[in-house]
Each structure stands twice: as structure tokens, then as C-alpha cells.
Amino acid sequence: MIEIRQVSHRIGGTPILSDIDVTIPKGGITALIGPNGAGKSTLLGLVARLERLQAGRIAVDGLDVARTPTDRLARTLAILRQDGTVAARLTVRDLVGFGRYPHHKGWPGPADRDAVEEALEAFDLAPLGTRFVDTLSGGQRQRAMVAMTYAQGTDYILLDEPLNNLDLAHARALMQRLRGMADRHGRTIVVVLHEVNYAAHYADRIIGLRDGRIAAQGPAPEVLTEPTLSSLFGSPVRLGRVGEHTVVLHHA
Amino acid sequence: MTRAPGIAAAGLGLLALAAASLLTGVIALGPGTWDGPEALAVLAVSRIPRTLAALLTGASMAVAGLIMQMLARNRFIEPATAGTGQSAALGILGVTLLWPAAPIWAQMGTASLAAILGSLGFLLMIRRLPPTQPLLVPLVGLIYGGLLGAAVGAIGYQLDLLQYVEVWMNGEFSGVLRGRYELLWASGALTLLAYAFADRFTIAGLGREASVSLGLNYARVVAVGLLIVSVTTALTVVTVGMIPFVGLVVPNIVSRLAGDNLRATLPGVAALGAGLVLACDLLGRIVRAPYEIPVGTLLGVLGALLFLWLLNARPRHAR
Numbered sequence: 001m002i003e004i005r006q007v008s009h010r011i012g013g014t015p016i017l018s019d020i021d022v023t024i025p026k027g028g029i030t031a032l033i034g035p036n037g038a039g040k041s042t043l044l045g046l047v048a049r050l051e052r053l054q055a056g057r058i059a060v061d062g063l064d065v066a067r068t069p070t071d072r073l074a075r076t077l078a079i080l081r082q083d084g085t086v087a088a089r090l091t092v093r094d095l096v097g098f099g100r101y102p103h104h105k106g107w108p109g110p111a112d113r114d115a116v117e118e119a120l121e122a123f124d125l126a127p128l129g130t131r132f133v134d135t136l137s138g139g140q141r142q143r144a145m146v147a148m149t150y151a152q153g154t155d156y157i158l159l160d161e162p163l164n165n166l167d168l169a170h171a172r173a174l175m176q177r178l179r180g181m182a183d184r185h186g187r188t189i190v191v192v193l194h195e196v197n198y199a200a201h202y203a204d205r206i207i208g209l210r211d212g213r214i215a216a217q218g219p220a221p222e223v224l225t226e227p228t229l230s231s232l233f234g235s236p237v238r239l240g241r242v243g244e245h246t247v248v249l250h251h252a
Numbered sequence: 253m254t255r256a257p258g259i260a261a262a263g264l265g266l267l268a269l270a271a272a273s274l275l276t277g278v279i280a281l282g283p284g285t286w287d288g289p290e291a292l293a294v295l296a297v298s299r300i301p302r303t304l305a306a307l308l309t310g311a312s313m314a315v316a317g318l319i320m321q322m323l324a325r326n327r328f329i330e331p332a333t334a335g336t337g338q339s340a341a342l343g344i345l346g347v348t349l350l351w352p353a354a355p356i357w358a359q360m361g362t363a364s365l366a367a368i369l370g371s372l373g374f375l376l377m378i379r380r381l382p383p384t385q386p387l388l389v390p391l392v393g394l395i396y397g398g399l400l401g402a403a404v405g406a407i408g409y410q411l412d413l414l415q416y417v418e419v420w421m422n423g424e425f426s427g428v429l430r431g432r433y434e435l436l437w438a439s440g441a442l443t444l445l446a447y448a449f450a451d452r453f454t455i456a457g458l459g460r461e462a463s464v465s466l467g468l469n470y471a472r473v474v475a476v477g478l479l480i481v482s483v484t485t486a487l488t489v490v491t492v493g494m495i496p497f498v499g500l501v502v503p504n505i506v507s508r509l510a511g512d513n514l515r516a517t518l519p520g521v522a523a524l525g526a527g528l529v530l531a532c533d534l535l536g537r538i539v540r541a542p543y544e545i546p547v548g549t550l551l552g553v554l555g556a557l558l559f560l561w562l563l564n565a566r567p568r569h570a571r
Contacts, residue, residue: 045461050460050464070467071468071469072467073467074465074467078465079461080465081461081462088322088325088454088458088512089507089508089511089512090511090512090513091511091513094513098451098455098466101466101467101468102466102467106451106452132511
């Protein structure tokens with residue numbers, strides 16, 4: 001469970017988040033959606049202690065993120081931010097291997113090596129294992145970063161726009177993989193998504209942010225209505241159906 | 253493993269260089285000119301200390317450059333050009349003025365402190381630069397280092413200390429004798445400390461957010477790195493003078509060949525740095541014997557050429 005209580009955040013005097021109060025239950029996929037600049041990334045960054053909490057309280061699995069030692073949190077919570085520019089020249093296998101660092105602290109054992117190989121397999125990266133990350137395409141690099149976060153093996157995984165740079169086959173594969181992690185391994189996944197259709201199909205719960213406040217939250221079918229989405233994005237949105245799937249028409 | 257032959261080759265190369273260094277100098281040493289105790293004294297007092305000093309300086313400055321590049325997440329900087337060395341010189345200059353009879357530890361301490369402040373200033377300054385313009389970082393570094401260096405020069409000129417300034421700013425090994433280089437063993441120890449932190453520096457090279465996500469105490473890792481870089485540089489400036497370009501070109505060459513996983517590459521960086529500095533020192537002794545060309549001058553020429561080649565050959569990182 002992620003408890004966010006009365007969190008407000010300002011950057012240089014500008015309010016980014018105001019009075020956020022929300023509980024994300026353990027298990028399942030929660031999608032954070034909302035227009036640009038709504039504060040989604042900031043909220044994720046605060047939960048993952050990447051930014052210092054200014055007001056309020058956040059606890060992940062009962063651990064207060066402001067007080068728990070950072071290496072302890074790294075075994076409970078992993079985050080991947082959207083700016084994945086890797087300046088260092090590491091092989092894909094080494095990069096994914098650093099996902100295990102919180103567990104082995106520099107002395108990887110057989111279990112760590114197995115976890116790395118499994119992550120490489122899971123994200124279709126085994127043939128690229130010995131390539132340097134800076135020689136990969138944007139999409140391949142993004143997959144390597146996600147694989148590293150996956151290899152960290154935490155109960156809570158936060159992903160900030162993980163579908164960036166991914167073609168539709170890899171985007172679908174990543175969302176299915178996240179679904180599997182939630183369903184089979186009981187992981188709790190919080191993901192910022194730009195494309196509402198992925199949220200519609202894969203998320204259990206949706207939190208809509210607008211202007212630094214929670215504009216909507218609840219089980220996906222309750223949030224995915226034409227009036228809610230239209231007012232959340234400030235732009236007319238229609239819903240349609242293809243077979244059994246709800247499709248969000250926001251582009252035409 | 254494919255690494256064993258490489259390690260053997262590097263080891264043999266360093267041994268050969270060291271042997272050549274022991275036998276090269278104004279007093280001829282070798283078969284036919286060997287005269288027992290006299291020759292042993294030359295070795296013990298001059299040649300062995302000089303060879304060790306070059307190896308230690310090269311290894312530690314190359315590693316310091318590598319760490320600085322990981323912390324700044326930029327390939328094109330090194331302590332000798334980005335203000336660390338100049339700050340150290342400013343520190344010794346200050347101590348020379350205010351406390352002329354200062355013992356060596358006081359000089360060392362002041363130089364280290366000044367180097368830490370200077371490097372910290374640099375890191376804070378480049379934090380504000382746009383990450384999309386990586387070439388701004390070395391440019392700012394050159395201007396910053398240039399300004400600090402100019403301050404050292406101006407103060408030295410005013411107070412008639414230019415001779416000393418010259419010694420600190422232009423490294424050479426001709427003055428190295430037994431009893432006058434042993435501080436450099438501390439740089440060697442700092443290089444070993446750097447190896448203990450290798451994984452943490454590699455992760456720091458992924459950026460602050462990735463580091464925190466992996467549970468690293470990022471501020472502490474930066475502090476340790478800064479300490480290693482600054483004290484190593486200060487030790488070098490105090491004992492032999494500033495050695496430019498080793499910290500720049502050696503990590504770049506190793507990174508191109510073997511990547512940036514420091515646990516694997518740091519020994520190679522240290523070995524190549526040691527070899528490069530010793531080779532340049534040897535060359536400086538041979539080119540116009542019996543006179544010498546300072547190693548700093550040779551490295552300046554050679555390093556500038558290597559740096560231009562690197563800039564040209566790696567446009568991928570300049571964008």
C-alpha cells in the first residue's frame with residue numbers, strides 16, 4: 001500500500017501539487033493520467049524519494065519515505081524516470097545487472113545472475129547483452145532501462161512514461177509483462193501513461209491529475225467516462241467500443 | 253576469459269618501461285658501466301624514486317580524471333584543466349605567503365582543501381548547464397581553470413614567486429629523489445580506495461535519480477569522489493607539479509575500448525595512465541639528453557593531439 005497524505009509541493013514558488021491525499025492499494029496496476037504539467041512526474045518522484053518532501057507524508061508498504069534509509073527503500077521500491085539518457089558506456093547486461101545492486105552491494109551471487117538473465121529474456125534483450133547501451137536505438141535503450149528496474153525485483157515499481165520510444169509491439173509487450181507481474185507475482189505497479197487507451201486496457205485503477213490536484217480516481221471503468229476524461233484533459237473525448245474493448249477517441 | 257592476456261601484456265609493458273627508466277639518465281647504468289655501490293646509490297636515491305613517482309602519478313591522475321568524468325557525467329574534463337589543480341596551486345601559494353615555514357603536512361592540507369573547494373565550485377557550476385550541450389562543460393572548465401591559473405600567476409608575479417608557481421603548474425620528475433616523493437604513495441592508496449568504490453562511481457555515472465533509486469547515498473558517493481580527485485591532484489601538485497591530459501585521454505581511450513564499468517576498467521585506466529606518464533618522462537630524458545624536457549610539456553603536446561582526435565572521433569557524445 002502506498003499512502004500519500006496531504007502532500008503539497010512547490011518548485012520556485014510555483015505550486016506543482018496541492019493537498020494530494022490518496023491511497024494506492026497493494027497489488028495491481030494503477031495508472032496516473034492527466035495533461036502535461038499536471039504534476040504526475042513530481043508525485044512519482046516524491047513517492048520514490050527522488051525529490052524532498054516539503055509538506056505531507058508518504059509511506060510505501062509502511063515505510064516512511066522521508067525517514068527510511070535509502071538502501072532499505074531500494075529493496076521495496078524501484079523507479080524508472082522518463083529521462084533515461086545513459087551517459088555511461090555500459091553493456092546491456094552490466095546495466096541490467098546494476099538493478100541487483102541494492103541486494104548484493106557489489107558482490108553478486110548466483111541468484112543475482114539468474115535474475116539478470118531472466119530480465120534480459122523477459123525484455124527480449126538477450127541477443128543485445130554484450131552491446132554497449134550507447135550504441136542502441138532509443139527503444140532498445142528504453143527496454144534496457146525497464147529491464148534494469150524489473151531486475152531490481154521490488155514489490156513496488158514506479159514507471160514514468162515507460163512507453164516512450166517504444167514501437168507498438170514492444171509497448172504492448174511491456175504492458176502485458178507489467179500485467180503478468182501484477183497478476184502472477186503480486187507486484188504493485190504505478191505507471192504514468194500518456195496514451196489513455198493503454199490505461200483503459202491494462203490498468204485496474206486510474207488516478208487523474210490536473211493542475212496539481214486529484215481530479216478523478218477509482219477503478220478504471222469508473223474514471224473512463226466521456227465527461228470525466230473530457231474535463232480532465234480539457235479537450236473533448238469520446239468513447240467507442242471495438243468488440244469487448246473500450247476505445248478512447250481523443251485524436252479526431 | 254579474454255582478459256588474462258591483456259593483463260599480462262600490460263604488466264610486461266609496464267615492467268619494460270620501468271626497467272628502461274631505471275637505466276636511463278645522465279649517469280650511465282648498464283652492462284659495462286656498472287660500478288657496484290655507486291650505481292646502487294644512483295638507483296636507490298634517484299632512479300627508483302623517479303620511476304615510482306611517475307608510475308604513481310600516472311595511475312592516480314588517470315583514475316582521478318575517470319572519477320571526475322563519472323561525477324560530472326561528462327567525458328571531456330579532468331582535474332588538471334577544470335580548476336582542481338589550479339585551486340591546489342592557489343592553496344599552496346596562500347600557505348607559502350602566510351606561513352613560509354609551513355611543514356609539508358600543512359602545505360598538503362591547505363592544497364587539498366583549496367582543491368576540494370575549487371572542484372566543488374566547478375561541479376555546482378556545471379549543474380546549471382543544459383544537459384543537451386555537453387561541450388559547454390569542458391569549455392566552462394577551461395575558463396574556470398584558466399581564471400584560477402591566472403590568479404595564481406598574477407599573485408606569483410606580484411610577490412616574486414613565479415619560480416615556485418612554475419614548479420607547481422608544470423609537472424616534471426627531474427627533482428624527484430628519495431625522501432621527496434613519498435607523499436605520492438598516499439595517491440596510490442587513494443586509487444585503491446577508488447577501486448573499493450568502483451561500483452558506486454559507475455552507478456553515480458548513471459545520474460542522481462538512478463543512483464537514489466538503487467539505494468545509493470548519492471551525496472556521500474560524490475563527496476568521496478571529490479575527496480579522492482582533489483587530494484590526489486593536490487598531492488601531485490605539491491610533489492611533482494601538475495600533470496595535464498593524463499586524466500583526460502586515458503579514461504577516454506579505455507572507455508572506448510572497454511566501456512565504463514569501473515569494477516572492470518579501473519585497473520586498466522590506472523595501468524595505462526602509469527605507462528603513459530612513465531613513457532613521456534622517459535622520452536623527455538632521451539630526446540635532448542643530457543638535458544630534459546618536462547613531462548608536463550610533452551604530455552601537453554601529446555595530450556592535445558589525442559584530445560583533438562577523441563573530439564573528432566566521437567561525435568556521438570558531443571550531441
